[in-house]
Amino acid sequence: MLVLTRKVGESIQIGDVITLKVVAVEGDQIKLGIDAPKDVDVHRSEIYEQIIEANKQASNSKVKDFLENLKKE
Known part of the structure; x- marks a missing residue:
């Protein structure tokens, strides 16, 4: 640093x-x-960490939804 x-x-x-x-x-x-x-993009670090976490959760839920849809087919 x-x-x-x-x-x-x-x-x-x-x-x-x-x-x-x-x-x-x-x-x-x-x-x-x-x-x-x-x-x-300019963010305070605590806000940036929240954005990263929200993106991870959204990505995981999309993968889960996709896999669930595959199981139904």
Whole structure:
């Protein structure tokens, strides 16, 4: 993991198209601005994990439904 120190107003560039900017520091919270193309999904990690889990469950249920339909035929 790369660890960088930035001050309010300073940025980090990721590749050619993603910029992270420190917008504010308030107590123990840091506010980040993220500039990324519309085709790049940006989520908080806990939300991303929920999306992954929901996709796994949906995929598993589709496979189960498919197998059940095969058994009926």
